[in-house]
Structures are given as C-alpha cells and as structure tokens.
Amino acid sequence: MFKQSSVFMFQLYLVFIILFLTPICYLLVSQVVKLIVENRLFKTLIPFDRKQRLSKQQVLSLAKIYIHKKQWLSCILMLELYVKIDNPNLGEYYNSIGFCYQLINVNRLAKYYYSQAKEFSPSNILFLKNLAKAYWMCNDLQASLSIYKQILKLDPQNEIALKNIDLLVKQSKKML
Structure with a gap:
C-alpha cells in the first residue's frame, strides 16, 4: 500500500513538473529562434565591404531590428549616416529617427525630425x-x-485624425 502511494505521488509530481516546465520551454525556444532569425537578418544586411551601400529597404529593416532590440543610439547613428549619403530617401530616414526619439520620450527632437520628414x-x-502626435506630446495643442x-484635407475619412481632433478640442477647452 505504501509503495503504491509513493509511486502515485511520484507520478503526480512528474506530471506537475512537466505541466509547469512545458510553457517555459516553449517560451525559451521561441525567443531563441526569434533571436537566431534576427541575427541572420542582421548579418545579411551588414555589408562585408564597407564601400558597399545598403538599399533603402535594407536600411529601414536594419533600423527596425535596432528599434526592436532597443539599441536607439545605433539606430539613430546609422540613420543619420544614411541621411548624409542617401538623398532620395531623406523623408523616411528622418521619420525613423523621429520615431526613435519618440520611443525614448525625447519629444522635442522627435518633433524636429518629423518636421524634417x-x-x-x-x-x-x-x-x-507622427508630427501631430509629437506636437501633442510637447503640449503644442494648436499645432x-x-x-x-x-491630414483631413488629404484624407477626409482618416479615423485617427477625426478622433484626435475631437480629443484635442476637448483638451483645449479644459485648459481654458
């Protein structure tokens, strides 16, 4: 009787351990796979020859990786470099730099870069x-x-603009 009870307890213990460790293993494996995929993409985007330039899509993909890894300075420095050497895509690069600054709550610089874009x-x-949101974060409600x-002149059905205009009007009335 005692032996059966201890075997049952041991089996129950193993079931609980398996149920507890399975989700943890899944999370760990999924994160490792994600990291491997990002690193492969990162390595394919970085040119071996420093004289070789990246395309706009490669630069923006690399910026997304830096942003995902929260390497703000690396992202900003890389984009600033391409601002100097890749004139046709300046708007998108400035917008991405502004996005980096916005993510780290440096809204005045984000506003500057969004204005440049x-x-x-x-x-x-x-x-x-993005510019409207940066103005809002800097408490420049009128701008x-x-x-x-x-935005509404360009796209009269833009839901975000319609919703935010209502919110801004309400917030402006509260401030008065």
Missing part, C-alpha cells in the same frame, strides 16, 4: 500623423490640431 514629403499622412486638419 514633412519638408521632404508634405502629403505623406504617416509623417503628418497638433492644425496638422490633424491637414
């Missing part, structure tokens, strides 16, 4: 939305409202 592509709705109205 807007200069190169004044009708790009993504650039305008943010103005940018959202510009």
